[in-house]
Amino acid sequence: GENVEQHPSTLSVQEGDSAVIKCTYSDSASNYFPWYKQELGKGPQLIIDIRSNVGEKKDQRIAVTLNKTAKHFSLHITETQPEDSAVYFCAASQSGGSYIPTFGRGTSLIVHP
Amino acid sequence: GAGVSQTPSNKVTEKGKYVELRCDPISGHTALYWYRQSLGQGPEFLIYFQGTGAADDSGLPNDRFFAVRPEGSVSTLKIQRTERGDSAVYLCASSKQGKSNQPQHFGDGTRLSIL
Numbered sequence: 580g581e582n583v584e585q586h587p588s589t590l591s592v593q594e595g596d597s598a599v600i601k602c603t604y605s606d607s608a609s610n611y612f613p614w615y616k617q618e619l620g621k622g623p624q625l626i627i628d629i630r631s632n633v634g635e636k637k638d639q640r641i642a643v644t645l646n647k648t649a650k651h652f653s654l655h656i657t658e659t660q661p662e663d664s665a666v667y668f669c670a671a672s673q674s675g676g677s678y679i680p681t682f683g684r685g686t687s688l689i690v691h692p
Numbered sequence: 693g694a695g696v697s698q699t700p701s702n703k704v705t706e707k708g709k710y711v712e713l714r715c716d717p718i719s720g721h722t723a724l725y726w727y728r729q730s731l732g733q734g735p736e737f738l739i740y741f742q743g744t745g746a747a748d749d750s751g752l753p754n755d756r757f758f759a760v761r762p763e764g765s766v767s768t769l770k771i772q773r774t775e776r777g778d779s780a781v782y783l784c785a786s787s788k789q790g791k792s793n794q795p796q797h798f799g800d801g802t803r804l805s806i807l
Contacts, residue, residue: 622696622798668735685732
């Protein structure tokens with residue numbers, strides 16, 4: 580089955596700095612890669628996703644890049660704000676079938692004001 | 693609200709007891725997923741429903757776990773003879789049709805504590 584590794588487990592930055600979270604996956608058949616933000620006591624919320632036919636996607640301060648050859652993808656947050664502090668999860672899945680994503684173990688992002 | 697609703701938000705019970713966790717998906721979403729999330733981990737898949745049927749239950753850890761969705765909307769996750777290792781946050785998610793171009797929307801989970 581799919582295996583998703585996520586790094587770092589904790590990331591501490593100053594407000595205004597950029598933050599980068601990296602994930603690798605093992606199954607070359609995976610073609611859909613969502614990113615979720617989870618605040619304390621809440622469920623994960625989708626913030627951005629990318630499909631394997633695209634190398635990069637951007638939405639305001641967040642962007643995701645995908646390298647299919649190397650089987651890794653990254654989340655980039657620019658101009659971080661204290662409200663960006665949360666746990667971020669990457670995931671990988673395949674279209675078709677039951678679309679069950681495999682999640683990484685999460686990155687706790689702390690943005691210091 | 694229009695989001696996924698899970699009840700109760702917290703459940704504390706003794707080892708050996710039976711528990712039921714409820715999920716109300718977003719109206720019109722035919723796909724429903726249950727996950728279990730332990731502290732410091734990502735969500736782990738348990739079971740997936742497409743309509744009323746369990747399309748994939750490969751994530752259920754053993755036969756103490758069972759889930760139903762009799763009318764294709766509300767789902768109940770049932771755990772028999774609970775063990776301390778069952779303590780976790782149980783998350784429910786729904787999507788329009790269970791296809792990769794339709795993202796999953798999560799509820800806030802039920803925090804289950806087995807004493």
